[in-house]
Each structure stands twice: as structure tokens, then as C-alpha cells.
Amino acid sequence: MSVAVRQPGPVIESEPIRSRRGIVWQTIxxxxxxxxxxxxxxxxxxxxxxxxxxxxxxPHEQVGPVFGHxxxxxxxxxxxxxxxxxxxLMWGCRISLVVGFxxxxxxxxIGGTVGVAAGYFGGRTDNVLMRITxxxxxxxxVPLMIIVAAIWGPSLFHIxxxxxxxxxTSTARVIRAQVKSVRERVYVKRARALGAGHSRVILRHVLxxxxxxxxxxTVLTIAVxxxxxxxxxxxxxxxxxxxxxxxxxxxxxxRAAISTGAxxxxxxxxxxxxxxxxxxxxxxxxxEDALNPRLRVAHLSARSFKxxxxxxxxxxxx
Amino acid sequence: MSxxxxxxxxxxxxxxxxxxxxxxxxxxxxxxxxGQRLGLVGESGCGKTTTVLASLGLLPQTASVxxxxxxxxxxxxxxxxxxxxxxxxxDLAIVFQGAMNALNPVQTVESQIVEALELHGRxxxxxxxxxxxxxxxxxxxxxxxxxxxPHEFSGGMRQRAAIAxxxxxxxxxxxxxxxxxALDVMVQAQILELLDTLCRDFGLALLLxxxxxxxVAQLCDRAAVMYAGEIVEQGSVDALFHxxxxxxxxxxxxxxxxxxxxGALVSIPGSPPRLDRSVEGCPFQPRCxxxxxxxxxxxxxxRELDGEREAACHLNDVPAVTA
Amino acid sequence: xxxxxxxDLAVQYPVARGIVGTVARKPRQVxxxxxGVSFSLAxGELLALVGESGCGKTTTAQTVLRLVExxxxxxxxxxxxxxxxxxxxxxxxxRRMQIVYQDPYESLDPRLTVRAAVEEPLRIHGVGGSKAQRxxxxxxxxxxxxxxxxxLFLDRYPHELSGGQRQRVAIAAAIxxxxxxxxxxxxxxMLDVxxxxxxxxxxxxxxxxxxxxxxxxxxxxxxARFADRIAVMYLGRIVEEGxxxxxxxxxxxxxxxxxxxxVPRRDPRDRTRPQILQGEAPDxxxxxxxxxxxxxxxxxxxxxxxxxxxxxxxxxxxCAACILVS
Numbered sequence: 026m027s028v029a030v031r032q033p034g035p036v037i038e039s040e041p042i043r044s045r046r047g048i049v050w051q052t053i054x055x056x057x058x059x060x061x062x063x064x065x066x067x068x069x070x071x072x073x074x075x076x077x078x079x080x081x082x083x084p085h086e087q088v089g090p091v092f093g094h095x096x097x098x099x100x101x102x103x104x105x106x107x108x109x110x111x112x113x114l115m116w117g118c119r120i121s122l123v124v125g126f127x128x129x130x131x132x133x134x135i136g137g138t139v140g141v142a143a144g145y146f147g148g149r150t151d152n153v154l155m156r157i158t159x160x161x162x163x164x165x166x167v168p169l170m171i172i173v174a175a176i177w178g179p180s181l182f183h184i185x186x187x188x189x190x191x192x193x194t195s196t197a198r199v200i201r202a203q204v205k206s207v208r209e210r211v212y213v214k215r216a217r218a219l220g221a222g223h224s225r226v227i228l229r230h231v232l233x234x235x236x237x238x239x240x241x242x243t244v245l246t247i248a249v250x251x252x253x254x255x256x257x258x259x260x261x262x263x264x265x266x267x268x269x270x271x272x273x274x275x276x277x278x279x280r281a282a283i284s285t286g287a288x289x290x291x292x293x294x295x296x297x298x299x300x301x302x303x304x305x306x307x308x309x310x311x312x313e314d315a316l317n318p319r320l321r322v323a324h325l326s327a328r329s330f331k332x333x334x335x336x337x338x339x340x341x342x343x
Numbered sequence: 344m345s346x347x348x349x350x351x352x353x354x355x356x357x358x359x360x361x362x363x364x365x366x367x368x369x370x371x372x373x374x375x376x377x378g379q380r381l382g383l384v385g386e387s388g389c390g391k392t393t394t395v396l397a398s399l400g401l402l403p404q405t406a407s408v409x410x411x412x413x414x415x416x417x418x419x420x421x422x423x424x425x426x427x428x429x430x431x432x433x434d435l436a437i438v439f440q441g442a443m444n445a446l447n448p449v450q451t452v453e454s455q456i457v458e459a460l461e462l463h464g465r466x467x468x469x470x471x472x473x474x475x476x477x478x479x480x481x482x483x484x485x486x487x488x489x490x491x492x493p494h495e496f497s498g499g500m501r502q503r504a505a506i507a508x509x510x511x512x513x514x515x516x517x518x519x520x521x522x523x524x525a526l527d528v529m530v531q532a533q534i535l536e537l538l539d540t541l542c543r544d545f546g547l548a549l550l551l552x553x554x555x556x557x558x559v560a561q562l563c564d565r566a567a568v569m570y571a572g573e574i575v576e577q578g579s580v581d582a583l584f585h586x587x588x589x590x591x592x593x594x595x596x597x598x599x600x601x602x603x604x605x606g607a608l609v610s611i612p613g614s615p616p617r618l619d620r621s622v623e624g625c626p627f628q629p630r631c632x633x634x635x636x637x638x639x640x641x642x643x644x645x646r647e648l649d650g651e652r653e654a655a656c657h658l659n660d661v662p663a664v665t666a
Numbered sequence: 667x668x669x670x671x672x673x674d675l676a677v678q679y680p681v682a683r684g685i686v687g688t689v690a691r692k693p694r695q696v697x698x699x700x701x702g703v704s705f706s707l708a709x710g711e712l713l714a715l716v717g718e719s720g721c722g723k724t725t726t727a728q729t730v731l732r733l734v735e736x737x738x739x740x741x742x743x744x745x746x747x748x749x750x751x752x753x754x755x756x757x758x759x760x761r762r763m764q765i766v767y768q769d770p771y772e773s774l775d776p777r778l779t780v781r782a783a784v785e786e787p788l789r790i791h792g793v794g795g796s797k798a799q800r801x802x803x804x805x806x807x808x809x810x811x812x813x814x815x816x817x818l819f820l821d822r823y824p825h826e827l828s829g830g831q832r833q834r835v836a837i838a839a840a841i842x843x844x845x846x847x848x849x850x851x852x853x854x855x856m857l858d859v860x861x862x863x864x865x866x867x868x869x870x871x872x873x874x875x876x877x878x879x880x881x882x883x884x885x886x887x888x889x890a891r892f893a894d895r896i897a898v899m900y901l902g903r904i905v906e907e908g909x910x911x912x913x914x915x916x917x918x919x920x921x922x923x924x925x926x927x928x929v930p931r932r933d934p935r936d937r938t939r940p941q942i943l944q945g946e947a948p949d950x951x952x953x954x955x956x957x958x959x960x961x962x963x964x965x966x967x968x969x970x971x972x973x974x975x976x977x978x979x980x981x982x983x984x985c986a987a988c989i990l991v992s
Contacts, residue, residue: 211769220756220760229775
């Protein structure tokens with residue numbers, strides 16, 4: 026069977042398809058919402074980390090009268106204990122962020138594991154894991170926290186665990202859906218056909234595809250975790266020995282800041298929580314959007330192509 | 344006899360952003376007489392689908408078009424959407440690529456065709472349903488199956504339904520874009536036979552867009568071969584196979600296996616040129632087995648040759664070289 | 667001794683009834699995707715499994731590799747039974763049986779370079795010793811699939827390559843372990859025509875080196891050109907089998923004859939009379955009684971409704987499942 030064949034040509038550069046590598050970083054650079062979100066978070070985290078060095082006053086030291094008005098020395102006034110609000114916010118941030126990140130970490134680990142296992146193995150494993158997820162989904166969060174605080178006492182550790190246990194479910198579902206779809210891709214099936222074991226396939230082929238979504242989901246979960254912690258602290262279920270932003274609000278509330286007209290004791294901490302959550306939402310949302318497999322097929326819009334004047338082929342001589 | 348449909352120096356550019364453009368169709372001209380079957384042949388990316396979409400005014404916002412599309416002598420592209428719309432579907436109908444998968448899954452097949460009729464003011468209500476029944480029978484779908492949903496149909500039946508929809512408003516030109524590509528060979532034969540019968544019975548002109556040369560050889564009288572956005576050769580299918588005047592045509596046929604063929608099967612090395620950059624000389628030259636010095640510097644124009652043919656190749660100009 | 671021997675292979679899938687069906691006590695239905703398939707493949711032979719969609723050719727190929735579990739039947743690879751082999755033993759067997767998929771745009775992990783993709787099988791099976799030795803084997807594999815000079819390709823990502831080049835990379839990854847059997851599932855159907863011959867003749871050359879190739883295709887012309895033997899499948903059964911030239915030149919089964927007659931020819935002057943069968947192949951859930959082809963068969967006899975013919979010899983190595991065959 027003689028078949029004449031020639032060498033395949035050298036690689037011709039095709040249009041570079043936007044690869045999914047570094048899509049998180051790309052998104053941050055390119056989309057304004059992501060840049061702003063990332064910027065906000067960066068500022069907040071830096072302030073929180075450096076609080077011991079850059080906070081103007083000690084957060085336990087009374088430097089003026091109760092609910093002192095904002096002044097040049099104290100731009101946000103003083104709280105119910107005469108403590109400088111700015112310093113309080115910086116220190117409060119630390120706890121809020123720590124709880125937020127820690128709880129999110131717990132939730133990611135549980136949710137990610139459950140999601141990957143359910144999506145990858147399918148069948149009975151999937152059914153069992155999803156039923157468990159459904160049960161956790163149904164648990165009302167605040168009553169659970171009240172009970173945990175009542176039984177085991179309110180400590181930072183308990184708060185982190187409780188929030189983590191409640192938040193993993195949505196992560197699990199999102200990851201499971203993505204893993205299910207990645208698992209059906211031809212190169213994953215091919216890896217299995219080549220003889221790769223489950224762990225290899227998951228680590229090398231599935232997880233890298235799922236990672237950007239996991240990141241987006243993590244960022245969004247941080248927002249929820251911080252909100253939950255703030256709510257808990259506000260309800261008095263937080264760790265009484267630690268100052269978090271929620272605790273700051275709660276203190277002010279308890280000590281009648283509103284009737285005294287000391288808006289600076291309530292609004293700034295609340296606004297700060299809102300800003301952090303906004304930053305997370307912007308960043309997480311932008312990454313999620315960027316990951317959406319938007320169909321690149323040209324939409325057949327029947328009304329808007331442009332007409333150009335007919336140009337000749339150019340002065341090519343025959 | 345003036346042609347029914349004529350494309351005159353059609354160009355299409357797609358805006359790629361950042362000041363770059365993709366010159367997808369580069370001066371395509373062809374004529375389709377009433378009742379004629381013309382095949383538009385080429386591999387992926389050559390611009391054949393874009394060409395027919397342009398002639399129906401179905402390009403996206405990023406596209407700009409130059410040239411003329413003449414329907415019975417009238418330039419329907421000149422007035423933009425307003426001059427095309429009255430002719431779309433009623434004079435020029437298209438069966439899209441993958442049309443069988445584009446049927447609305449939540450509407451019965453019958454109601455979708457009725458919708459087409461009502462939208463173009465051809466019939467409505469009972470008259471429309473009667474007409475749809477006729478159309479379905481003409482394409483080989485039993486009338487009573489019309490009240491079923493697309494997912495209850497097989498691939499071949501869905502394609503027939505798409506053809507029925509295209510014929511609903513009595514067009515004079517039917518454009519079929521890869522009508523049988525996703526179908527099994529037996530179903531493909533059924534659909535090709537159907538197209539053959541319909542074109543004969545309804546006096547339709549057919550513009551068949553495909554990468555499948557044997558399909559064109561079987562169904563069409565004439566064919567135009569496209570490469571890198573332009574037509575490189577045009578003529579009767581018989582002449583294209585037995586006496587090709589462009590190396591790409593010859594190599595394309597040679598690369599197509601035939602059931603009982605004996606010749607060596609070839610593969611064409613390399614890939615088509617990028618259309619977002621201008622090309623120096625002949626666009627096929629890097630892959631051509633007969634290129635000579637002129638081919639790298641001068642772009643060959645599509646020239647008429649004897650016997651109602653055209654080809655864009657310098658080899659046709661140099662008598663000594665054409666062997 | 668043949669490389670691969672398959673005997674009476676059967677694969678079934680239950681059709682989900684849903685709650686309504688279960689409550690209404692609808693009878694359980696099964697899809698008999700593969701319904702008693704037997705064939706053998708020798709070393710250095712290219713067998714084409716040909717048929718239309720739904721005939722069971724892809725399922726057969728996947729079952730042979732034990733990627734799908736058979737319901738009944740025997741699969742013997744290089745003399746050893748592999749039908750009931752456990753997953754662990756199968757893993758080591760996979761070194762010797764590899765698969766190339768249809769879609770070159772999806773079969774390569776977009777995050778792996780060509781080097782990593784071709785090296786992966788070596789790492790999975792712990793073959794090739796040091797990094798340098800593995801690298802050597804990768805280069806050798808790329809050389810065998812004609813992606814040379816290798817430097818031009820080693821560090822590229824799949825999206826920088828054309829469809830034909832990607833498919834060659836997939837083949838390189840399949841042969842880097844020097845397998846004995848290669849299953850190619852529609853290896854060129856998604857490639858441009860001008861590129862197909864190159865990939866197919868590559869498979870042809872690999873076959874000459876002793877590799878057994880089981881090629882799935884719906885394209886009879888390709889099978890006619892490149893296969894040593896062709897097996898035509900219909901509704902889960904092989905209805906005709908034999909040397910490629912024989913099956914194409916002297917088809918015995920009415921289905922094969924019809925199929926060959928409707929393949930479009932590239933020479934416009936080749937006007938054969940196509941024998942277009944009406945309708946489409948029935949669902950594999952409702953396989954006709956008797957000869958499964960008889961409802962569409964242009965030459966069916968009354969007996970065909972009762973008899974389900976086996977493959978009968980039709981001269982030499984050629985056989986067909988039709989009572990009209992001597």
C-alpha cells in the first residue's frame with residue numbers, strides 16, 4: 026500500500042486561545058471590579074496585619090471621655106470605653122479577618138473534598154455525600170451557633186468551627202458540578218485509559234481545572250464568613266475576650282450609642298464590614314464571571330453588519 | 344440569461360479588537376443560474392460559511408462587508424438589513440450547519456414551520472397547517488409526525504424538518520451549509536437524494552457548502568473551490584476532477600480516499616495562512632508542490648480559462664510549465 | 667496465536683424507567699449495544715470496525731480494553747484471558763493496550779506541554795528510569811509520529827498546534843510505551859481532509875512495525891484504503907467480515923452492499939446506482955426478531971423473520987451473516 030506522504034509543516038502560530046493558566050491574575054489586572062476588590066482587600070489585610078505597629082493608640086487604653094466626638098487627634102472619635110475608634114477598627118479587623126479566613130479554610134477543606142469525591146466517583150458515593158450535604162444545608166445557622174455557644178462556651182475556635190461547618194455546603198455543590206463536567210472531558214478519560222490511578226487523575230487533571238473556581242468560591246465564602254462572625258458577635262455570641270468588628274458594634278449598641286447620638290461608634294465598624302464584604306464580592310464575582318465558558322460563536326445578529334465601499338484588489342499586474 | 348444569484352467581489356472583515364482585522368472573505372465572485380447546483384468547497388476556515396452568511400446578511404456586529412450580492416440583478420446588500428429582509432427566506436433560504444440541532448426543543452416541529460409561514464405573511468392558521476403538512480410530506484416526514492417535538496426525531500428526520508422549514512416560503516435559491524456532515528452515510532444518501540428531488544421538483548437553485556468533495560461530485564454540476572478566503576478555482580465538477588487547474592484542487596482530490604481508488608493518497612503539509620495578516624504572493628504557495636519563483640512575489644488573480652472555468656494560479660499563464 | 671481474540675461479546679445498558687415507569691410497571695428495557703461479537707486481530711494487522719452510529723463499534727472497542735464491562739463473552743489478549751481481570755492487574759496490562767480518541771481538540775490536557783503529555787504514560791507506569799532516559803523515549807516517540815525537529819514541539823501547548831499535530835501528539839503518547847495493541851476511535855474524522863492521509867499512513871506504518879491496530883470508523887473509503895480486514899457492524903453484531911479488498915469488492919451481506927453503494931464517489935463520472943435503504947436503523951432496545959436486518963433488507967425472504975444467521979463462510983477468510991450466503 027504505497028501512500029505518498031510529506032512531512033507535516035512547522036508549527037504555525039494560531040490565534041492564542043486564552044488559556045486558563047493564571048486566569049485569576051489576569052482577571053485582577055483586566056477587570057475593574059476585580060482590581061478594585063483586590064485593592065480593597067489588600068489595604069484591609071495590610072492594615073490588619075500591621076495594626077500593632079501602625080495603630081495610633083492602644084485598643085485597651087482609654088484616651089478620652091466616653092463617646093468622645095471625632096476630632097483631629099481622633100478622626101473617628103472614641104467608643105463607649107473612651108478608646109480611639111481608629112485603633113479599635115484596625116485591631117477589630119484582625120479578629121474579623123482571622124475568623125473569616127480560618128472559617129473559610131475549614132469550609133474549603135470540607136467542601137472541596139466532598140465536592141471532588143462526589144463529582145469524581147459519582148454513583149453511590151455521590152448520592153450519599155449529596156444527602157449529607159442536603160442535611161447540613163437545612164440547619165439554621167444562628168440557632169446552631171446559639172446552642173454551640175451555650176453548651177461549649179463562646180470561644181474563637183468554636184466560632185470558626187461552627188461557621189466552617191455551615192458554609193461548606195455551597196462550595197461542595199459548586200465544585201461537584203465542575204468536577205463532574207471535567208471528568209467527562211476526553212483527556213481525563215484518556216488518562217484513565219492509559220492506566221492512571223484515581224489520585225493521579227484527580228491531582229493532575231481534575232484539580233487544576235477546578236482550582237480557579239475554588240479560588241472564586243473561597244473569596245466569596247470569606248465574605249459570608251466575615252458577615253456571619255460579625256452577626257454572631259453582634260448577638261453577643263462572640264468571644265468576649267477578643268475584639269472583632271462585630272463586637273465593636275455590639276458594645277456600642279449595648280452602651281446606647283444611638284440614643285447618645287454617637288454615630289461614629291456604630292457606623293464606621295459596620296461600614297468597614299460592608300466594605301470588606303464588597304471587596305470580596307467584587308473580586309470573587311469577577312473571577313467567577315471570567316471562568317464562565319461564554320460561547321465564542323458569533324451571535325447571528327441580523328441587523329448590524331457594516332458596509333464598506335468596494336475597494337479594488339490593488340495594483341497587481343497580471 | 345442573467346444569473347439568479349450573483350456575488351460580486353464580496354469581502355468580509357471581522358474586527359478582532361486592538362486595531363486588528365480578520366479578512367475572512369477576500370473578493371469572492373460567483374454566479375448561480377436558476378435551477379443550477381453549485382458546490383462551494385473548502386476546508387475549515389476557508390471562508391465558505393462566512394460567504395453565504397454574508398449574502399444573507401446574517402453576520403455579527405463585528406463584521407464589515409464590501410461588494411455586491413445581486414438577486415435577479417438587484418443589489419440586496421446595498422440597503423443593509425432593510426433591503427435584505429424582504430428576500431430572506433422568501434427568495435433566499437438557508438439550511439444552517441447543524442440546523443438539526445437548532446430546532447426549538449420546546450415547540451413542535453409543525454408549529455415552528457407555521458411560525459415561519461406566519462412571520463413572512465405566507466399563510467396562517469389552518470391554511471398554514473395544511474401547507475406544513477404538504478411540506479413535511481415533500482421532505483419525507485409523515486404528516487402526523489409534525490405534532491411531535493424535535494427530540495423525538497432522529498438526526499436525519501430533524502435535518503428533513505430543517506429543510507422543510509427552509510422551503511416553507513417558496514424560495515428560488517436554497518443554500519445548504521454542510522447538510523450531511525453529522526449524518527451516517529445511509530442517511531446522508533437519503534438527504535442528498537431528497538435535495539436532488541426537491542431541487543428538480545421545485546425548480547430550486549442550490550448552493551451547497553461543504554468540505555466533502557465526493558458529495559459535491561455527486562450532487563452538483565459546478566463547483567467553486569475556496570482557500571484562505573478566496574476562490575482559487577471554479578468550473579464544472581467533471582473538469583475539476585479530471586483536469587484541475589489549481590494545485591490545491593488537484594491535491595484536495597488526491598487527498599480524498601475513494602472506495603475503489605488506486606492512486607497514492609496524499610497529505611498536504613502545513614496549514615492555511617492566517618487571515619489577520621496580509622499575504623505576499625500566492626497564499627497557497629508554502630504548501631504547493633509546483634510553486635516557482637513568481638509565486639512568492641505576485642498574487643495570482645482569478646482568471647478565466649477556456650471552457651467556462653476560472654483558476655487563480657500562475658501555472659496557467661506559463662505554457663511551458665503547465666505539465 | 668492472535669494478539670486479540672474476542673468471543674461472543676455482549677454489552678447491555680438498562681434503560682432508566684423513571685418513577686412513572688416503575689409505578690406503571692413498564693417492562694424493564696435494555697439497550698443491547700453489543701450483542702454477540704466475535705473477531706480476532708493478529709499482530710501487525712489493521713482491522714477496521716465499520717458501521718453507522720449506534721451499531722456498537724465504539725462500545726466494542728472500549729469493552730475490549732475493559733473500559734466498559736461486558737455482560738458475557740471472552741476477551742483474550744496475547745493468549746491470556748482478560749475478561750475477568752481485576753483492576754490492579756488491568757492497570758499493568760494497559761501498558762500494552764492503548765487508545766487514541768476521535769477529538770484532537772479535547773484529548774490533550776490543555777495545561778500540559780507536548781513533552782509532559784507524551785511523558786505521562788511513562789510516569790504512570792514507572793517506566794524509563796531516569797529523567798534523561800524518559801526524555802529520550804519521548805523524543806523517539808515524537809520522531810516516530812513525524813513531529814520533527816522535536817525541539818519545535820516539545821515545549822508547545824496543545825492550543826498552539828493544529829488538529830493534525832495534536833492527533834500526532836496523542837498517538838505519540840499512545841506508542842511511547844511500545845504497546846502491542848492500539849485502538850483508534852475515528853482517528854481522523856475531525857481533521858481536515860488534507861491532513862487525514864498523513865495521520866492514517868502513520869498508523870499504517872506503525873502497523874508495519876508489529877503493532878495491532880483496531881480502527882473504528884464510519885468512513886468506508888478510509889477503511890477500504892488502509893485496513894487489512896474490515897468487519898461491518900449492524901445493531902450490535904458483525905454482519906460481514908473479511909479482507910478489505912474482498913469485503914469492498916465482493917460484498918456478501920445485503921447491508922454491506924447497500925452501504926457501499928451509497929458512499930459518494932469523488933469522480934463525477936462514477937455514477938453507481940445507489941441502493942438507498944428507507945428509514946433508519948431501529949433502536950438497540952427493539953432489535954428485530956430473526957435476522958436483525960430483515961425489516962430493511964431489499965432481498966429479505968420470509969425465513970429471515972425466524973432465523974438469526976451466524977457468520978457463514980463466503981470463500982476464503984470472508985464471511986457474512988446472511989442465509990443467502992452459500
